[in-house]
Amino acid sequence: MSTNQIQVTLTAIESDLRVKIGALPDMQAKLMDQHNYSLCELIQLxxxxxxxxxxxxxxLMRLDAARCQxxxxxxxxCSDCENEIEAARLAKDPLEQRCMTCSSHFSQQHRQELRLNH
Known part of the structure; x- marks a missing residue:
């Protein structure tokens, strides 16, 4: 996928995400001024x-990371091993941050942390 195609895909995801965030009751009052907030400003809000x-x-955090990358x-x-993330994986989720192997390790580690915290 070319950089332009990725940019178009991320922009579409961002537009959809902005609509969903704007519909949240807690965010409606904050977004009344129609200011075009950056992703960082939305994260802060x-x-x-x-x-x-x-x-x-x-x-939103995943989108911000993908845009920065x-x-x-x-x-x-991959944010963990720095190998390429599989093309099929990115096609399925353009905001993916990890290759299949690292994602699996991360999920196992996260599940273990949840067990230890409860």
Whole structure:
């Protein structure tokens, strides 16, 4: 996928995410001024209204990471092992941050942490 295609895909994801975030009751008052907030500003606003655990917050963080990676030429590179993320994996989820192997390890580790914390 070319950089332009990735950019178009990420922009579509961002537009959809902005609509969903704008529909959240806690965010409606914050977004009334129609200011075109950057991703960082949206992350800050969601933090201020205590939505850090909301699934849309995690998607926003993943989108921000993907945009940053694209800007520095590391889009499609695993954040853990720095190998290429499988093309099929990125096609399925353009915000993917890990290759299949590292994602599996991360999931196992996260499940173990959850067990230890409960």
């Amino acid at each position: 969601m933090t201020e209204v205590h939505l850090c655990e909301h699934p849309l917050f995690f998607e 694209l800007e520095i030429g590391l889009y499609g590179v």
